[in-house]
Amino acid sequence: MARRTARFRRRGLMFVLSSPSGAGKTTISRKLLEDDDNLQLSISATTRPKRPGERDGIDYHFVDHAAFERMAQGGELLEHAVVFGNRYGTPRGPVEKALAAGRDVLFDIDWQGTQQVYSKMPDDVVRVFILPPSIEELERRLHTRAQDSDEVVAQRMAKAADEMSHYDAYDYIIVNEQVERAVVEAKAILTAERRRLKRLIGLDSFVKQLRGEG
Numbered sequence: 614m615a616r617r618t619a620r621f622r623r624r625g626l627m628f629v630l631s632s633p634s635g636a637g638k639t640t641i642s643r644k645l646l647e648d649d650d651n652l653q654l655s656i657s658a659t660t661r662p663k664r665p666g667e668r669d670g671i672d673y674h675f676v677d678h679a680a681f682e683r684m685a686q687g688g689e690l691l692e693h694a695v696v697f698g699n700r701y702g703t704p705r706g707p708v709e710k711a712l713a714a715g716r717d718v719l720f721d722i723d724w725q726g727t728q729q730v731y732s733k734m735p736d737d738v739v740r741v742f743i744l745p746p747s748i749e750e751l752e753r754r755l756h757t758r759a760q761d762s763d764e765v766v767a768q769r770m771a772k773a774a775d776e777m778s779h780y781d782a783y784d785y786i787i788v789n790e791q792v793e794r795a796v797v798e799a800k801a802i803l804t805a806e807r808r809r810l811k812r813l814i815g816l817d818s819f820v821k822q823l824r825g826e827g
């Protein structure tokens with residue numbers, strides 16, 4: 614007799630990573646995306662200028678203030694916030710499509726955006742906050758990234774304490790000391806969250822079938 618394949622599906626989840634700037638969100642996100650075919654990045658729109666090496670439509674949708682305002686007013690953004698004086702927002706369409714298709718979406722958004730998506734879609738959101746091992750190491754990382762001026766680094770360090778004060782609005786905390794370890798931890802969280810009963814669709818009839826009732 615042919616073996617039956619699992620006849621239930623899963624709704625996608627929203628995997629949110631937040632941290633003070635420089636703690637390692639981008640590094641950890643890249644590794645998760647590289648190793649996981651079912652995970653896709655939510656590409657935010659921003660009015661921030663492009664950094665060297667960043668590509669429009671891949672790292673961000675780089676837009677001007679007027680275009681951002683049109684998107685916000687038109688209800689095209691799931692959430693939006695001002696961070697370091699620039700506007701950032703999450704386009705709604707790709708997220709809804711992915712979730713319905715059972716794909717998971719990774720978000721690199723700040724605490725304000727996390728709060729907004731969580732209040733709209735609490736059952737779909739998994740919130741992870743990344744902390745640096747120390748404040749000295751955070752500053753070192755911001756300098757070694759060498760993409761921002763000393764002035765911008767000073768601005769980000771000044772904001773770090775404020776951002777870190779929001780850690781308690783998250784479900785999971787990862788201290789990014791060794792990047793490989795942090796990635797293993799993030800993968801473990803994702804794996805476990807994918808098995809949550811509440812995300813499984815049609816499990817009832819599958820179990821009925823297993824019990825010979827289907």
Ligand SMILES: Nc1nc2c(ncn2[C@@H]2O[C@H](COP(=O)(O)OP(=O)(O)O)[C@@H](O)[C@H]2O)c(=O)[nH]1
Nearest residue numbers: 634635657694696701702703721722723725726
């Ligand atoms: N609310 C919100 N925050 C975002 C979004 N995209 C990026 N951010 C946050 O904006 C902050 C600055 O991001 P960025 O300019 O790329 O610098 P980074 O700190 O090096 O990641 C980070 O805390 C991001 O998580 C978004 O769509 N919505």
Ligand SMILES: Nc1ncnc2c1ncn2[C@@H]1O[C@H](COP(=O)(O)OP(=O)(O)O)[C@@H](O)[C@H]1O
Nearest residue numbers: 634635636637638639640754758789790791792
């Ligand atoms: N665990 C780690 N140990 C040492 N350096 C790290 C670690 N994680 C990230 N970095 C480095 O720190 C800098 C900031 O990391 P990044 O991922 O850009 O942070 P974020 O996206 O949170 O601003 C980068 O140069 C990155 O290579």
